[in-house]
Amino acid sequence: MRRYVIKRLAQAVGVLWAAYTVSFLVLDFLPGDPVTAMASAGMDSGQVDPAQLAALRHEYGFDKPVLAQYADYLGRAVRGDFGDAISTGRPVASTVADALPQTLQLTGTALLLAVVFGAGLAVVATYTSQRWLRQFLLSLPPLGVSVPTFWVGLLLVETFSFRLEWFPAFGNDGFQGLVLPAVTLAIPTGAQVAQVLAKSLLTALDQAYVETARAKGAGRWRVHLRHALRNASLPALTVVGLLVGQLVAGSVVVETVFSRDGLGRVTAAAVTSQDIPLVQGVVVFGALIFVATNLLVDLVYPLLDPRIVVASDRGASFA
């Protein structure tokens, strides 16, 4: 068990390194550099003193060969120093740390909503004996997955902020301001949870052990919740682990639509201004969240299904 965790942590470091490297290369391939962007943003005319630019480039190390730059950045990142954001001059670490609580609040709420409503929909849809209700409920997830997030966001704002004036349209004002963006973010996520869970519940209900349970005299609700649900929860759990990454990515759109401060907007701004240190910091941090969630999911599997043994070699082994 301990060996397994250590091995997984080593893999996580590999993933973080890969994320760092790929994002560095992508940014390097983009035309122009952050210094030009920054300099031109500050002036009305396009005329910038070339000598000044050269000095700036030298200061940030952009005049060095790409490999040397990479080694330089990586070396400092390993020590936890992601440098200063070019656009603001503030340290990357504190920029991320400041934006983080807002985003965690948003994605955490969205995840909670997604799991509760997604799982609830799946359970009710597979439990009900009303055909029309089942058909109706099961048609919702595909719809939720296919509508674009920004469109849902705009629709919600239009309805609940401008017409009904129940919730604010933008900003970070406590719980009130959290509702609409969280719902927007939760819809596609919850839809995927519902889809996977409903499918695996139907599969589980078809298994022979369900008949054994019915033969014992168990009621439908007991069969559904005590026997089928736990067996069906594994695929859904896997999906939840992957969806956390999607939520972080989704916060970019949602925070922009609702003008909320947070990691998503920081990311959007950093990419637009080609702020390499800041983008790198955000990417590594996002990867960290993703890796940690999935490690957690993998460690939860054996608690749900005793057949899964967390083994140090060859992954899971089956008896």
Next chain:
Amino acid sequence: MTTHGHENGGDSDDGGNGEMTDDVTAPLLEIRGLSVSYRTRGGAVPAVRGVDLDVWPGQVTAVVGESGSGKSTTAHAVTRLLAANGTIDAGTVRFGRHDLATLSEPELRAVRGAQIGLVPQDPTVSLNPVKRIGEQVAEVLRIHGLATRRTAAAEAVAVLDRAGLPDAAVRARQYPHELSGGMRQRVLIAIAIAAKPRLIVADEPTSALDVTVQRVILDHLQHLTEELGTAILLVTHDLGVAADRSQRLVVMEQGRVVEAGETRAVLADPQHEYTRRLLASAPSLTTARTRTPVSAAPAEETTPLVEVRNLVKEFRLPRTGGEARTLRAVDDVGFTLRRGQTLALVGESGSGKSTTARLVLRLTEPTAGQLLFDGTDVTAAKGAQVRQLRRRAQLIYQNPYASLDPRFSIAEVITEPLRAFKVGDRASRLARAGELLDRVALPAATLERRPAELSGGQRQRVAIARALALSPDLVVCDEPVSALDVSVQAQVLDLLAELQADTGVAYLFISHDLAVVRQIAHQVAVMRAGRVVETGPPEELFSAPRHEYTRELLAAISGGRFADAAAAPITSRGPA
């Protein structure tokens, strides 16, 4: 269909004969005019039509029939545990004061588990994999209020102990996957008997188990029910099991009861044509039906087709904490197989018989030992040499439902080996396929069809045709008939014997079923835990087994009691 005697005449008068000594006057379960159908895309398909059936208190009533005969559906209809698309169209299921066919769902729940227990078909999938054994047994007691949260755990252990599970207290804390199939079936029996029901419905309770385990489980089930006075409705495809275990027998065909009555009477003097056919094809009951080996063994001086010496195969087991462990699946195995003969490898699951076959075909690499094919050492053969071996040695798999590509037409299935070895052109290959189909007694029109359109027996014929396409010297048959109904089994075995007589092909025949082996083998090798414990011609092995394990296997063949006890010899073979 009515002739006389014990024919099922639509009421319970068949229960009134003299041997019935039970102090009962009415059946415990009385099914009348039961019809069940399944809704499918193509409309309602009737599965059970107008079935009448009685189960008397304290007795075992066996329902026999082939797959699709509706026996399982009948059993499940008793407590309305039908698949979601199944409905009871007509009939009554009287149990005590209730008609189970019309009882409300909550009322029915009070009957299920408490008064009628179910032992399901496949123990490997019938327990909830994520719940502890004890919890699953305790659940019955908790549902019916027979134990409190506090007492349920101890009660469950006691029930498991009664069901014959060794170390019940330890097992109760384990999960299903940590138990063997036999142990799991005992757990399911414990679940069925926990609430001391008056009736147990056992749906093929041992078909998924090894023969020796089968016997122990059935013995125990019988013993338990005798003790408690529980009646059993035993559904089985195995006439041998029914003959051994039941007092009353119900024979079903295509959703109808064709014959019912006292087991001994039905078997001694079957009235219905279908019962006779079923009896004639049941391998375990027809001791008379030993086939005289086709053509005596060829002269000794010819080199044997396959010679295996000291073959060993080890598998690495997943490391669990300590050092690496290995499993010796095949342990110092040696045998010879001559041309035109059949060598049967017999043993239970895990005995290494399938691995041995795979080694002979060079589908796995041996760890040690020597393998000679037609006098040539092919132990370390590579590339072209192995391909040459493939051409001369073919394989027939156990499951004809899985071994044919569903997207191929039958013509494509049969000609695939020819295409693989670039034999002939399109037209000649197709001609060969037609000829092969004729050989395995399938109409030429079958060439155009897809595997899904064929029955299990027909598919296995196609698999045989495919195996013979390249005129191989050796065909390895891995449990070729275990997935088939008994009457079809007999036909396929006949076909294999016929083809051997015609073509001189040798079979390496793998089976867990001694009764089947007796019909086809010239030589038998009994395997246990990777070793060959005894070899010899079947007559010798069956009449005078030397090894303890062989004796155990022989004793486990069901139908033995009937064959011993029944004075009436079963008439020879039915139409194949």
